[in-house]
Amino acid sequence: MQVYNTLTKKVEKFVPIDENEVKLYCCGPTVYDFVHIGNVRTFIFYDIMRRTLLEDGFKVKQVINLTDVDDKTIKNSKLRGMNLDEFTKKYIEYFFEDIDKVNIKRADVYPRATENIEQMKAIVLGLIERGYAYTAEDGIYYSISKFKDYGKLSGAKVGGGVSRIKNDEYDKENATDFALWKNWTDDDGDVYWDDNLPKGRPGWHIECSAMSLRYLGETLDIHSGGVDLIFPHHENEIAQSEAYNDKKFVNYWAHPEHLLVDGKKMAKSLHNFFTLRDLEKRGFDPMSFRLMMLDAHYRSKLDFTFEALKKYEKTLEDIEIALKRLEKLPKTGEMEVKVVGSAGSELEEFKTAMNKDFDTHSALLHFFKIINLINEKANKGEINLMEYEEMTAAIQKMNLFVGILKDYTVPEDISKLADERKSLRLNGKWNEADKKRNVIKEAGFKIIDLPNSDYVIIKDRKYGR
Ligand SMILES: [Zn+2]
Incomplete structure (x- = not known):
């Protein structure tokens, strides 16, 4: 190191x-x-x-x-x-x-x-x-x-x-x-x-x-x-x-280094002084802030703006959606069939970056490459079992280093409501389906619709999408 x-x-x-x-x-x-x-x-x-x-x-x-x-x-x-x-x-x-x-x-x-x-x-x-x-x-x-x-x-x-x-x-x-x-x-x-x-x-x-x-x-x-x-x-x-x-x-x-806000040093007198609680009051998930901080090198000054934070909140959602889609994908092939995917080499490069003076910015580029690969597989509609295992292991290991993904569970009643909404939609009962969606939103979750009436449920973030 x-x-x-x-x-x-x-x-x-x-x-x-x-x-x-x-x-x-x-x-x-x-x-x-x-x-x-x-x-x-x-x-x-x-x-x-x-x-x-x-x-x-x-x-x-x-x-x-x-x-x-x-x-x-x-x-x-x-x-x-x-x-x-x-x-x-x-x-x-x-x-x-x-x-x-x-x-x-x-x-x-x-x-x-x-x-x-x-x-x-x-x-x-x-x-x-x-x-x-x-x-x-x-x-x-x-x-x-x-x-x-x-x-x-x-x-x-x-x-x-x-x-x-x-x-x-x-x-x-x-x-x-x-x-x-x-x-x-x-x-x-x-x-x-x-x-x-x-x-x-x-x-x-x-x-x-x-x-x-x-x-x-x-x-x-x-x-x-x-x-x-x-x-x-x-x-x-x-x-x-x-x-x-x-x-x-x-x-x-x-x-x-310092975190600047709108290009200036934070000061109560400049009204650019924020706590995490202020970010939450404006509807942001503090985890988006973590992701934003890690996308810069710790030795560079970083300029915080709410516009940029919105972008990271969307990115965080994209990551979660990709990972949820990955879980749902049909897995093909046998475990014994060795498929050499690229997730393993991305992981190695990620580790190298982290060990070069904690270069989280460069490391995250490799994390995002795996997310892109997952999205490609999800669009194809299937994934080889070996590749699936390799990608999941790489993502989990990377997260131990950077901690950008925090586990939360979707309550069972929310999953059930989402399922009911799906059936209603398939039967053309749009109004009733929308009511279910609202109940889910009230509870702090949201449904992301995917092709073929599929969906995933994630935490409701104001600036996600
Ligand atoms: Zn001290």
Whole structure:
């Protein structure tokens, strides 16, 4: 497998430290609001990395942290008049609901920052002891000029003089000392810890250094996060972890690009800020969004538009219809008769693409080639049994990598209604047949009519056809 490494700016062969357990750390959500679709693009990429490693035969331990204490969670819980824990728990629940909607498989551990405060304190104390951190009037800061490799990931330059920044998020050309521990202020209310360190709370960056060390150890195989995290977050994580552990922190850094909306960076002020729930409110299936994300390379900026999403919703339906037609086709020939179809070679090329830096776009082209073959067979009205087996196996294997097809069942009463509708139509009772179709639609399904009075039933999607 080959992966692009932000640290070296090269595509490199992936060699894990221990092939029995690939250590994969991904920066998770800050649980103060619903995740927006740009975050979801990143989370889908985390899922793709994990699935690809697993399908390649690696064992994987994936850790995705939940930031449940930082500037934003404290500020927003206060605005809502809620206690921090009560507030973040709600958004953690919503986060899991959202990732399920786009078929993201669960990571192995989702540690919460507030449950790892002791580990953070230990690192802060260790950094003071080693001379990398110092105490200021409002907290404990990391002295970036003490860490000779500062800037190795992002290229950020260590500025002159002693400037410091207390905010978790900042964007400056010249890097500054950053807060490891923030002394309590009125704004923090009842959010503080006070043994061993001044009464206060951790800075955001120390959270990931502590949780990755606790759950995965000193050196990680792959660390991932959106490109906006390269600086300062990931640069600061390196400074903290390498100064504390005296070991290389991460072998491969993987950073998925931004999702733009109508060509612009998403921002609430631009009214181009959407969550998966907003997409659903407009009648879209979140799985269409997953397909759209995977049709682009994760390292390219991708422009989200509703027009494009409609196209993917139709594509998703076309795939489902093709697969349902395949199931219904009469299978001919004997199992023993070896027919060499092309589905097997498409699968091999699909795998090759996935292993070239998770090139889902190129991989999906091979998936679509099989769908086209299925449609050709369906139009002919029959398929050889061997070819059928080969195609189904290839589609199933591909789906383990990309997860674009999510199983759902059509209830029996819906199938029965569809059958009744067919008989009514054959007897020319069009009005009654249409009534049945409406009942089926009400229940969230729709009938796609095929030649010779045949049909398939699929989930009703507003923008399907
Ligand atoms: Zn992080």
